[in-house]
Each structure stands twice: as structure tokens, then as C-alpha cells.
Amino acid sequence: MGRRKMPLCLIALLLWALPASADDAPGSLKKAAFIPQWVPQAQFAGYYVALEKGFYRSHGIDLTIICGGPANPPADCLTSGQAQFATLWLCTGLELRGQGIPVVNIAQMAQRSALMLVAKKASGIRSIEDLQGKKIGVWGPIFQLQPRALFQKLGLDVRFIRQSYSVNLFLRDGVDAASAMWYNEYHTILNTGLNPDELVPFFYHDYGLNFPEEGIYVLEQTLQADPALCCAFMRASVEGWIYAFDHVEEALDIVMKNLREAHVPATRVHQKWMLGRMRDLMLPPSGSWADMGTLIEADYLRVAEIMQKEGFIDAIPEFTTFHEDCTPDAAP
Incomplete structure (x- = not known):
């Protein structure tokens, strides 16, 4: 029990x-x-x-x-x-x-960890492997620890793009996947009119990278x-x-x-x-x-x-x- x-x-x-x-x-x-x-x-x-x-x-x-x-x-x-x-x-x-x-x-x-990546299904991304060759929105150096470790672990080659704390770059398709905190930016994205079933979330803790x-x-x-x-x-x-x-x-x-x-x-x-x-x-x-x-x-x-x-x-x-x-x- x-x-x-x-x-x-x-x-x-x-x-x-x-x-x-x-x-x-x-x-x-x-x-x-x-x-x-x-x-x-x-x-x-x-x-x-x-x-x-x-x-x-x-x-x-x-x-x-x-x-x-x-x-x-x-x-x-x-x-x-x-x-x-x-x-x-x-x-x-x-x-x-x-x-x-x-x-x-x-x-x-x-x-x-609440840090995550968010992608749109409309971009064709369904799995973490689909991020190969894609543009990934990231914040400053300390926030890049998990992304770097993740893509190195999976052997994926991606391009990091510095994003601000606004989600506008992601909404305008300036990046294929954006960094977000589950309790904050992810909900902001939902409030712009996108539904959860239109998004693909990737939580770092699901890939053995709980920070x-x-x-x-x-x-x-x-x-x-x-x-x-x-x-x-x-x-x-x-x-x-x-x-x-x-x-x-x-x-x-x-x-x-x-x-x-x-x-x-x-x-x-x-x-x-x-x-x-x-x-x-x-x-x-x-x-x-x-x-x-x-x-x-x-x-x-x-x-x-x-x-x-x-x-x-x-x-x-x-x-x-x-x-x-x-x-x-x-x-x-």
C-alpha cells in the first residue's frame, strides 16, 4: 500500500x-x-x-x-x-x-523545473526530434544550461536565438520553439488564443534534466x-x-x-x-x-x-x- x-x-x-x-x-x-x-x-x-x-x-x-x-x-x-x-x-x-x-x-x-520549450503543431513539430535544425528561443546564459544539455544528449543540431521575456517572437514565428516557464509564459501564450491542443510542450524534467x-x-x-x-x-x-x-x-x-x-x-x-x-x-x-x-x-x-x-x-x-x-x- x-x-x-x-x-x-x-x-x-x-x-x-x-x-x-x-x-x-x-x-x-x-x-x-x-x-x-x-x-x-x-x-x-x-x-x-x-x-x-x-x-x-x-x-x-x-x-x-x-x-x-x-x-x-x-x-x-x-x-x-x-x-x-x-x-x-x-x-x-x-x-x-x-x-x-x-x-x-x-x-x-x-x-x-518549470522551464520548458513550446512549439506549434502547425509548424510540423510533434516530437523533440523534430527540433533538428530549428530555431530555438532562449534567454540568457544561465537559462541555456538545460537546452544545451538536452540537445547535446539527443544529438540534435539547433540554432539558438535570444528571446526577450515577451512571447511575441514565438507568436510571429520568429522561432520554431520558445523558452517558457510553465507557470508564466506558457499561460500567456494560451491567453493569446492558442489552445493547448495546438501546442507541443517539452518539459526538461521529462528528459532527465530536472533543474x-x-x-x-x-x-x-x-x-x-x-x-x-x-x-x-x-x-x-x-x-x-x-x-x-x-x-x-x-x-x-x-x-x-x-x-x-x-x-x-x-x-x-x-x-x-x-x-x-x-x-x-x-x-x-x-x-x-x-x-x-x-x-x-x-x-x-x-x-x-x-x-x-x-x-x-x-x-x-x-x-x-x-x-x-x-x-x-x-x-x-
Whole structure:
């Protein structure tokens, strides 16, 4: 018999019941700041929900969420001390570590890669092999790790074309297949009027190239100075995500409020799609939300080895120095 899945609401209740440290007592809140990679959106719903619902305060943290984005890179905020916590992709964390910035992964929130290629069936593309000789839209160098590894693995010769974060190049047939995030650009393409049955999606994780993305990162010095704070942040964030998945409409209200405050235009329909896909991506392989935040060593080594092969890093950090287990069961 397979492992029985625990209801999200019960997990949230159990996490809420975890004993707080002495520092969590009223009047002893620790100030901290967190920055996601991008502006407010459902990709980060759990953190905004945790703040709105008081989960961080219940774990002894007076938290401020800083707006991320190209003008405010999370790595800069970490190194400057402006933020103690940030979300980064696993490959970005490894790249920073290779540059001498001592970031530590305290939780791997995304378990599956959302990066994908999308092609139109009208172009005659039906299988991955049909991309032979085609023009492939890609983003910057770090986003090209999976495409390069995929086409090398399959022995396909393709032409990379730099694409912007708009899907216009793909819609105008400037590329035969475009890069997209499942929770974002793919849905944008659908909203232009193309139906799913008119598209051919290729997920890298289906080809043995799972590069899990969002994780929570701190600097080594932050972790060493206050490990309890780091694990408290992890606990509260998990509670926020579980609550968001169990209370979708309320979570969307919170996300939309933060989008308005940041003056970011967005539709509720798109944010709902994004939240649903984040749920799919964050579900641990065990099938239990109690394991949320686990960094699987095999995934880590897969990403690190390809990054080393492609020259992004010189050496692979020891897993135990790169990742500190702050999942609820391991937290102090």
C-alpha cells in the first residue's frame, strides 16, 4: 500500500503546533527582511500569505518583504545585508557560491523545473526530434544550461536565438520553439488564443534534466549567527504555502493586493494559473507536504555537474556545505 497523503490543513495545524523557541515570546521579535527574485506575484504567494496571516510573527520574526526584480537583484540584497533571506534558483545559488559569495540553501521549495520549450503543431513539430535544425528561443546564459544539455544528449543540431521575456517572437514565428516557464509564459501564450491542443510542450524534467528552481537562501554568516531564525523563517514560509494552497481565493486576494501596491498590472486569472502550477512544482516526490523544502542530493549533483561541465563553476561544493536542512522535522 502506498504512503497515505496527509491533508494540507492537518499539516498546517501540525506545523503551527511546533514548539516555539524562547526568542519567539511576545516583545522579542527579530527583525528580518526577505526578497524574492521578482515583483509580487503568485510565484511567491506563500511568503505574502505568511506575512499577511501573521505566521512570521508567530515564529518570532518581524518580517519585511522587499520587492525584487532586475533593478533589485536578491544576491545584492543578501551581500549588502539589506535582506537576510532570498529566493534564488538552484543554478544561481551554485553560480554565486562559485564566485565566492557564501550563500547557503536552507530549503528547496521547487522540486521540479518549470522551464520548458513550446512549439506549434502547425509548424510540423510533434516530437523533440523534430527540433533538428530549428530555431530555438532562449534567454540568457544561465537559462541555456538545460537546452544545451538536452540537445547535446539527443544529438540534435539547433540554432539558438535570444528571446526577450515577451512571447511575441514565438507568436510571429520568429522561432520554431520558445523558452517558457510553465507557470508564466506558457499561460500567456494560451491567453493569446492558442489552445493547448495546438501546442507541443517539452518539459526538461521529462528528459532527465530536472533543474529545480526556487529555493530559500541565506549567507553563511546569517546561518551561523542565528540558525534558529533561519529555521523559524522556513517553518513560517511552509505554513504560508500550505495555507495558500488550501485557501486559493484568499491567497489570490493577498497576491492581488500586493500587486496593486507595487503598481504591477496583472490579472487574477493568470495569478490563479500561476498558483496552481506552483502547487504542482512544489509537491515533494514523497507526495507529502510534510517534506516540503527538501533538496534532493541527486538533483543538486545533476545541476552542479552540468554547470561545471559548461564552465559556470570550477568546482562542485560539498552538498553538506551548500545545503542546511531547515525542514520542520530537522529544525531546532
